[in-house]
Amino acid sequence: MSPINQTNETNQMNHITRQRRTQYCRQASVGIYACLVLFFAVAAQVSAQIMPSLDPKIPPYQRVSEVTGTLSVAGSDTMKPLTESWSAKLRQMYPGLSIKVESKGSETGLAALLEGKAQIAAMSRRMTQEEVIEFKREFGYEPTEIPVAVDALAIIVHKDNPIEGLSLAEVDAVFSKERRRGLKYPVKVWGDVMLLDEEWVEAPVHLYGRNGNSGTASFFKEHVLNGADFKKTMEAGIGSATVVVDVMRDRFGIGFSSIGYRTSEIRPIPLASVKGGRYVEPTFETAMDGSYPLRRNLYLYVNRPPKVAPSGPISEYVKFALSQRGQKIVIDQGYYPLPTTELSRLTMMWTIPLRTASAEGPAKAQD
Numbered sequence: 001m002s003p004i005n006q007t008n009e010t011n012q013m014n015h016i017t018r019q020r021r022t023q024y025c026r027q028a029s030v031g032i033y034a035c036l037v038l039f040f041a042v043a044a045q046v047s048a049q050i051m052p053s054l055d056p057k058i059p060p061y062q063r064v065s066e067v068t069g070t071l072s073v074a075g076s077d078t079m080k081p082l083t084e085s086w087s088a089k090l091r092q093m094y095p096g097l098s099i100k101v102e103s104k105g106s107e108t109g110l111a112a113l114l115e116g117k118a119q120i121a122a123m124s125r126r127m128t129q130e131e132v133i134e135f136k137r138e139f140g141y142e143p144t145e146i147p148v149a150v151d152a153l154a155i156i157v158h159k160d161n162p163i164e165g166l167s168l169a170e171v172d173a174v175f176s177k178e179r180r181r182g183l184k185y186p187v188k189v190w191g192d193v194m195l196l197d198e199e200w201v202e203a204p205v206h207l208y209g210r211n212g213n214s215g216t217a218s219f220f221k222e223h224v225l226n227g228a229d230f231k232k233t234m235e236a237g238i239g240s241a242t243v244v245v246d247v248m249r250d251r252f253g254i255g256f257s258s259i260g261y262r263t264s265e266i267r268p269i270p271l272a273s274v275k276g277g278r279y280v281e282p283t284f285e286t287a288m289d290g291s292y293p294l295r296r297n298l299y300l301y302v303n304r305p306p307k308v309a310p311s312g313p314i315s316e317y318v319k320f321a322l323s324q325r326g327q328k329i330v331i332d333q334g335y336y337p338l339p340t341t342e343l344s345r346l347t348m349m350w351t352i353p354l355r356t357a358s359a360e361g362p363a364k365a366q367d
Contacts, residue, residue: 051331052331058327059343060324069313071119071317073121074121075102075109076109077239078215082330084101084103090316103239106216106218107213107214123298127299146302148338150298151259151296155269156254156257156268157266157267158251158253160251165269167274168224168274168293170275172226174193189202206250207230208243208247219296244261280293288336302314
């Protein structure tokens with residue numbers, strides 16, 4: 001082999017080695033990220049937030065004799081702790097039931113429902129009127145909507161950030177150039193929102209949020225930015241845990257995420273509906289009484305033809321989510337349960353038609 005050919009071969013081998021090292025590092029980063037996500041999921045449950053108590057009047061889950069088949073649940077990353085936990089419990093009760101869960105964002109869940117690739121779409125926002133019309137055009141009837149939990153969309157900062165609170169107009173000016181809520185000046189440094197400590201007054205505001213597949217991002221645009229686009233400087237993460245990680249690492253960062261992803265390393269800041277108004281913290285009480293301005297429901301959507309009993313897997317998944325056992329998971333994962341009267345009403349809607357249409361054995365309470 002000539003010296004020139006030998007040199008070229010050596011360079012090629014070095015290039016391949018560098019590619020393999022890069023690939024390995026990326027894989028290692030994904031593994032570390034997964035560990036961080038798990039850490040945050042646990043940390044959220046032991047944070048300083050006072051967990052609401054579970055109302056004993058919530059209907060218990062009535063186990064049926066047997067449920068078999070397959071079920072696909074797709075959608076919200078925000079709801080991933082819920083959909084995966086509900087699925088795990090149902091698999092334990094019904095060994096013949098196979099449940100697949102994908103949590104790539106509310107928009108992907110809705111698309112999967114429309115295409116028939118998923119039987120249940122999990123969404124962290126309500127379907128729009130246009131989306132309902134599209135569904136009805138495709139199937140001839142509207143999708144079935146089931147609220148399953150309450151969430152507070154939190155504006156989060158680093159735990160060391162001393163800001164007292166923000167108005168929605170200030171949050172709008174932080175995340176969008178258009179400032180549709182009417183703030184007269186842009187917000188680029190922390191001093192623009194009256195954080196006048198020496199370390200903070202000239203510190204740039206670093207933005208972290210969610211990507212275009214996210215129902216949380218859609219909700220934020222609609223309810224905070226009044227439909228405007230995000231600033232191009234915002235780093236769009238693939239999931240809620242990504243946003244939490246970014247803000248944890250950046251003292252000057254600010255982001256938005258479900259309250260269910262709260263950890264001791266970040267701080268949800270109080271919000272005021274109008275500038276100069278009272279700051280309200282995101283808590284169970286303020287979410288339930290409506291005083292926290294970014295309260296929202298979390299939903300399951302089902303393709304259920306009128307006057308047709310749903311399949312066993314779909315029905316049992318919905319009933320379990322609405323049951324006392326399912327709502328305990330809601331609380332354990334850092335979210336808030338629906339009002340008991342609402343849970344009872346929804347459970348009745350799913351229980352009576354199924355019992356009429358099925359010839360299953362006597363039900364057994366599971367709570």
